[in-house]
Amino acid sequence: MKHKIDAIETPAFIVNTAIAHANINRFQRHCDTVGLRLRPHIKTHKLVDFAKAQMAAGAIGITCQKISEAEIMATGGLDDILITFNILGAAKLQRLRALQDRVTRLMVVADNEQVVAGLAATFAGAPKSLGILVECDTGARRCGVQTPKQALSLALSIAAAHGLTFAGLMVYPPVGGQAKTAEFMTETTQLLAAAGLACPMISSGGSPDMWTAATDDIITEYRIGTYIYNDRSLVARGVCTWDDCAAHVLATVVSAPTADRVVIDAGSKALTSDLMGFSDYGQIVGYPDARIVTLSEEHGVVSIASGAKITVGQRIQIVPNHVCVVSNMFDTIWMGTDGDFVQHRVDARGCVT
Numbered sequence: 001m002k003h004k005i006d007a008i009e010t011p012a013f014i015v016n017t018a019i020a021h022a023n024i025n026r027f028q029r030h031c032d033t034v035g036l037r038l039r040p041h042i043k044t045h046k047l048v049d050f051a052k053a054q055m056a057a058g059a060i061g062i063t064c065q066k067i068s069e070a071e072i073m074a075t076g077g078l079d080d081i082l083i084t085f086n087i088l089g090a091a092k093l094q095r096l097r098a099l100q101d102r103v104t105r106l107m108v109v110a111d112n113e114q115v116v117a118g119l120a121a122t123f124a125g126a127p128k129s130l131g132i133l134v135e136c137d138t139g140a141r142r143c144g145v146q147t148p149k150q151a152l153s154l155a156l157s158i159a160a161a162h163g164l165t166f167a168g169l170m171v172y173p174p175v176g177g178q179a180k181t182a183e184f185m186t187e188t189t190q191l192l193a194a195a196g197l198a199c200p201m202i203s204s205g206g207s208p209d210m211w212t213a214a215t216d217d218i219i220t221e222y223r224i225g226t227y228i229y230n231d232r233s234l235v236a237r238g239v240c241t242w243d244d245c246a247a248h249v250l251a252t253v254v255s256a257p258t259a260d261r262v263v264i265d266a267g268s269k270a271l272t273s274d275l276m277g278f279s280d281y282g283q284i285v286g287y288p289d290a291r292i293v294t295l296s297e298e299h300g301v302v303s304i305a306s307g308a309k310i311t312v313g314q315r316i317q318i319v320p321n322h323v324c325v326v327s328n329m330f331d332t333i334w335m336g337t338d339g340d341f342v343q344h345r346v347d348a349r350g351c352v353t
């Protein structure tokens, strides 16, 4: 059933689908132009329909961060999935093994021998081998082997394991880290070649550097998540404009206790407390000087210039600092254009295992 925006109960997460599709298509065109295969990260939207739209636009597969997200996507019909997370523990390994039977291609990453050993024990007797990418740390200081030599050593372990195939290299570089990444990957592929190991793919990603994403004669695939909705952090980096932001939190002003403060019905359980380098919790559309200065769970306190016209009962739209985490806060999302919105379940909301 279609709803006008004024009929949507707040707080709500609303997405302009025309902007989201334009964002999908624009970056797909960029990748087609520079010769990168695109493997969008569904952690931002967690929706089967948007994953399918990304595939229809030209993506070669999807990325998930968690097995539970991948399970939902597989059920929805997505069948080429990379999970960019070290999988550990008997329960998760069994789920991964079961998932592999349901899709055409499943790949995961590993950055240490313990993860490879668990995967090898699980997939030893499987009818098809599991592709493993070695995750490399080129400066982001999260997961990843630290040197090209360590990458080679792990790749050799993967290639030697029954049931596993060395599928290539994966990196989530720091913002602005492309040159260092290319250097690390070039050195690693040289070591792999010298050891007689082919490197079928090198996967990099991240929205902040999306417009300078290129093959650098080494990267073959790009994983990107936030670009579908965009958010305040990407506007601040100059990656997109406010008009490219497809997702907003819709909130109602519930109190105006003083001339310089109003309170909205969206707190940390709607906007999240992710600051992403800002000192406030999102940008209110049409009120550049208003600042969401503090959040409790269900209240957002907005500091406004004295005399600014924000009144009790008024509804406002907020561009979140970091939209991916907001997607995980709402059971449903309102999608539409031209003022007509339809409510959808967020398919993989809460899928963090």
Ligand SMILES: Cc1ncc(COP(=O)(O)O)c(C=O)c1O
Pocket (backbone or CB within 6 Å): 041, 044, 084, 172, 205, 206, 207, 208, 223, 224, 225, 226, 227, 324
């Ligand atoms: C492994 C990995 N790849 C790709 C991405 C996509 O990043 P972005 O949302 O900046 O496009 C992320 C983001 O967290 C990630 O962790």
